[in-house]
Amino acid sequence: MILQAVEVTKVYETRGVTTHALDGVSLQMDEGEFSAIAGPSGSGKTTLLNLLGALDTPTSGNVLLDGEELTTLDSAALAGLRLHKLGFVFQSYNLIPVLSACENVEFVMDLQGVEAGERKQRAREVLERVGLSGLEDKRPPEMSGGQQQRVAVARAIASRPRLVLADEPTANLDSDTAKRLLELMAELNQVEGITFLFSTHDPLVMEAAQRVVRLRDGRVVDDGAGNHG
Amino acid sequence: MLVRMAWRNILRNPRRTLVVTTAIAVGIAGCVLAMAVNIGMVTDMIHTTISNGLGHLQVHGPGWDERPELEVRIEGGREALAPELESLSGVQAWSTRVRSDGLVASPRASVGVAVIGVDPEREARVSEWSTSVVQGNWLEEPRQLVVGTELARRLQADLGSKVVVSVQDLQGNLTGRAYRLGGLLESDLGAIDDATVFMHIRDAQGLFEMGSSISEGVVTVIDDREIPAVQSELEARLGEAFEVRSWEQLEPVLVYMIEAFDSVAWVLYAAVYIAMSFGIANVLMMAVFERTREIGMMRAMGMGRVRVMGLILMEGVFVTGLGLLAGIGLALLGVWALRDGIDISAFAGSLDDYAIGTRLTPVLRWSDLWDPVIIGAITAVLSGIWPAWRASRAQPADALRHV
Numbered sequence: 001m002i003l004q005a006v007e008v009t010k011v012y013e014t015r016g017v018t019t020h021a022l023d024g025v026s027l028q029m030d031e032g033e034f035s036a037i038a039g040p041s042g043s044g045k046t047t048l049l050n051l052l053g054a055l056d057t058p059t060s061g062n063v064l065l066d067g068e069e070l071t072t073l074d075s076a077a078l079a080g081l082r083l084h085k086l087g088f089v090f091q092s093y094n095l096i097p098v099l100s101a102c103e104n105v106e107f108v109m110d111l112q113g114v115e116a117g118e119r120k121q122r123a124r125e126v127l128e129r130v131g132l133s134g135l136e137d138k139r140p141p142e143m144s145g146g147q148q149q150r151v152a153v154a155r156a157i158a159s160r161p162r163l164v165l166a167d168e169p170t171a172n173l174d175s176d177t178a179k180r181l182l183e184l185m186a187e188l189n190q191v192e193g194i195t196f197l198f199s200t201h202d203p204l205v206m207e208a209a210q211r212v213v214r215l216r217d218g219r220v221v222d223d224g225a226g227n228h229g
Numbered sequence: 230m231l232v233r234m235a236w237r238n239i240l241r242n243p244r245r246t247l248v249v250t251t252a253i254a255v256g257i258a259g260c261v262l263a264m265a266v267n268i269g270m271v272t273d274m275i276h277t278t279i280s281n282g283l284g285h286l287q288v289h290g291p292g293w294d295e296r297p298e299l300e301v302r303i304e305g306g307r308e309a310l311a312p313e314l315e316s317l318s319g320v321q322a323w324s325t326r327v328r329s330d331g332l333v334a335s336p337r338a339s340v341g342v343a344v345i346g347v348d349p350e351r352e353a354r355v356s357e358w359s360t361s362v363v364q365g366n367w368l369e370e371p372r373q374l375v376v377g378t379e380l381a382r383r384l385q386a387d388l389g390s391k392v393v394v395s396v397q398d399l400q401g402n403l404t405g406r407a408y409r410l411g412g413l414l415e416s417d418l419g420a421i422d423d424a425t426v427f428m429h430i431r432d433a434q435g436l437f438e439m440g441s442s443i444s445e446g447v448v449t450v451i452d453d454r455e456i457p458a459v460q461s462e463l464e465a466r467l468g469e470a471f472e473v474r475s476w477e478q479l480e481p482v483l484v485y486m487i488e489a490f491d492s493v494a495w496v497l498y499a500a501v502y503i504a505m506s507f508g509i510a511n512v513l514m515m516a517v518f519e520r521t522r523e524i525g526m527m528r529a530m531g532m533g534r535v536r537v538m539g540l541i542l543m544e545g546v547f548v549t550g551l552g553l554l555a556g557i558g559l560a561l562l563g564v565w566a567l568r569d570g571i572d573i574s575a576f577a578g579s580l581d582d583y584a585i586g587t588r589l590t591p592v593l594r595w596s597d598l599w600d601p602v603i604i605g606a607i608t609a610v611l612s613g614i615w616p617a618w619r620a621s622r623a624q625p626a627d628a629l630r631h632v
Contacts, residue, residue: 055529056626076533083531090629094526098237103230108530110230155530 002163002195003029003052008061010047010218021047023218024061028225029197031162034189035224036198038206039215045199046167048215052197053086053165054078066162083111087156089166093148095140101127101151102136108159126158127151130184146177150184157188163195170202182208231536235543238516239551246548249512253552254559256501257601261560263497265591266571267490272592275483279476280357281418282345284447285456286463287479289472299329299399299437299444303471306441307348313466314448319459321449322354327433328444331396333376333426335384342380342426344396346433355449358414358427364388365412368429373411377422381413388413394426398438406436494597502604505552506612509545513616517541524620525628534621541620545613546606553605557598564591 010022022044029035037045050056051063054070063070065085073081082088087108095104105123114122127136130150140148149169156164166185170178186208188194198205206212214222239246279285288310290301303309307325314323327346332339349368353359358375359367365388368375374392376384386392388410395405408428416422434440450459456475464473477484517524524537570588 050626053529055629056624079528079531079533081531082529086531088526088529090526094522094629096234096523096527098234098241099230103233107230107527111530111532111536 001028002031002033002066003027003197004064005048005052006062006064008048008051008058008063010044010051010056011059020218022051022058025215025218025220026061027052027213027220027223029163029195031195032189032193033211034186034196034209035211035213036200036205036209037213037215038200040201043215044218045201045215047218049165049167049197049199053088054082083108083159085162087159087161087164089149089152089156089164089169091168091171093140093145093152093172095148095151095155097140100137100139101132101143101147101154104140104151105154105158108155112159122158123154126154129188130154144177145172146174146181149173149177149181153181153185153188157192157194161194163197166196166198168200168202169198170200170205175204178202178204231540232543235540236547238520238540239544239547242516245512245515246551249508249548250552250555252508253505253549253605254555256505257553257556257605258559258563260494260497260501260601261557261593261597262563262591264490264494264597265560265564265593266567266589267494268487268594268597269570269590269592271483271487271490273589274486275476277417278480278483279449281416281421282356282358282447283476283479284355285450285453285476286448286460287474288446288448288463288467289444289474291470291472293445293472294474297328299397299439302399302439302442302444303446304440304442306443308441310446310467313463314446317459317462317466319450319452319455319462321451322351323446323448324348324351324355325430325443326352326445326447327430327437327439327442329396329437331394331426333374333380333384334393334395335386335390337385338383340380340383340424342376342394342424343420344394344426344428344433344436346428346430346436348430355447358416358421361414361416361421362412363415365410367412368427370411371429372406372408372432373428374408375412375414375427376410377425378413378415379419379422380424380426381410383423386410394428394436396436398436399442400438402438404436404438406432408432498601498604502608505549505605506608509549509609509612510616512548513541513545513613514619516544517616517620520620521623521628524623525625528623529625529629537621537623538617541617542610542613545609545616549605549609553602556601560598561593564593567591 005025005027008022008025012019012021025048037048039045051058057071096107099107102123105126106119109119109122124136127133130153132147132150135143135147170181173181182204185196189196198209200206211224213220213224290303293301314320325348329344331342331344333342362375384392390410391407392410393405393407398404450456460473460475570590573589
């Protein structure tokens with residue numbers, strides 16, 4: 001088991017209004033999974049993904065990554081954990097616009113302290129792996145949405161994380177591009193054993209996922225555990 | 230990679246970077262140039278004062294400091310100083326003088342003056358008095374005087390006119406002798422032009438009934454950085470029977486002025502740097518705010534707070550660095566453009582008393598370039614701390630939601 005959420009609750013207080021974004025969510029995830037958290041807007045998908053990705057802290061409950069309790073870690077330790085164990089793909093790509101495709105992929109490796117030569121070589125290999133050979137020196141504004149999201153995937157996997165979290169990765173892509181991106185990630189999962197967890201309401205993603213955890217109003221209504229494997 | 234990102238980030242909004250770097254550049258250039266003009270003025274004052282009789286060093290009898298009067302004299306005369314000064318390395322030239330007060334009178338007017346007896350040939354090597362003569366000659370014949378054109382005007386006397394110099398001699402007797410005006414001079418120093426009478430040292434020794442005694446020896450050195458060394462060597466050689474004083478000790482006001490200009494410069498710098506720090510902080514705050522999402526993403530990827538701070542601080546340093554470079558370039562250009570000096574002859578009359586010439590040439594010292602650079606770098610870091618800290622506190626999940 002790589003990831004576990006135990007009775008996780010997240011409550012937001014905004015100007016006196018209390019919102020229960022997540023209400024006692026429990027979830028387990030094994031290495032090598034290709035899973036999705038699905039649900040309508042406002043069901044708590046992104047909130048859950050943020051908690052699982054150590055980007056936010058639960059109001060109550062706990063999250064364990066590789067057996068480590070996230071609620072016991074301070075900000076610096078969480079940053080270190082994200083750096084070394086997690087890869088992220090965001091809905092709006094979130095590449096660094098002043099860096100080229102290759103440099104964007106190198107960025108996380110640079111933070112990890114990978115030496116420049118190895119960093120560059122690995123970045124080029126990964127970009128080739130996601131089908132972006134020849135675009136290494138292009139900056140994000142010079143690339144299409146699909147290409148940018150591929151760079152984001154390359155960036156997420158280049159640091160060799162235990163788990164890649166992807167928040168609605170196909171939301172801004174047309175269906176053809178989305179399909180190709182999903183095929184790429186499925187291949188990375190099958191061939192290289194990289195574990196993926198998506199949040200999505202895109203049927204294409206749900207179709208591609210081996211397991212779909214369904215959320216509604218901050219609760220798990222179907223954890224899809226029966227479907228996967 | 231962080232350095233590369235910081236550099237490219239400041240080029241993301243070129244107009245904003247241009248505005249703030251221009252503001253920094255103009256501020257710095259203004260400061261440096263103002264400083265160079267000030268220092269140029271002081272340097273000119275020092276030069277004028279030194280070359281108008283002060284010299285680099287002066288030797289007097291003991292007690293001159295408290296009582297600069299005729300009685301405090303070097304009785305051995307020129308010969309008392311010659312062996313030491315002739316053999317001292319670092320000495321460029323030296324001369325001897327007799328100096329006291331007196332009254333010069335023409336048939337139409339009389340004026341209180343300083344009476345200076347000089348060795349005309351040797352004096353020409355230690356001061357610019359001889360070259361300041363605009364009419365007649367520099368004491369080529371005995372019983373002749375050289376006075377400023379202004380003094381001649383006040384006496385209503387011309388070249389060749391007879392005047393009487395009255396003094397109190399060494400014994401305290403009032404005495405006077407008649408001389409002809411042999412030369413008229415114009416210096417940059419009001420006191421010389423208005424109220425000084427030059428005569429041959431032998432005439433002065435005769436007038437004051439002081440035999441071969443002299444009032445002072447004046448020394449110029451080859452390299453003015455060697456003044457302290459030459460001074461202490463001379464003190465050691467001459468012993469306690471003499472007082473050796475540097476120009477800084479003789480004219481402490483000039484030294485105070487240099488220090489005052491330095492203080493003024495710091496006030497000027499402080500004003501510019503405070504304004505500058507707000508500019509830098511503002512630019513960085515805007516950049517941080519605009520990039521909240523991007524910074525959140527970098528934090529999500531595992532970038533530590535210290536690195537985020539480092540990135541923003543570096544951006545501040547780059548913007549400031551560009552401004553400083555441009556400012557110093559601008560200042561150098563300004564100093565070059567003013568290399569022939571600024572004509573201030575319109576104010577010449579009122580500036581004579583301050584030993585300021587008619588042209589103001591900026592003088593740039595290296596320290597006047599380094600200081601703004603060092604303080605600029607410190608300012609950049611200080612003004613970047615708040616924006617950088619704000620950026621580093623970004624909670625990844627919140628920041629990523631930022632539109």
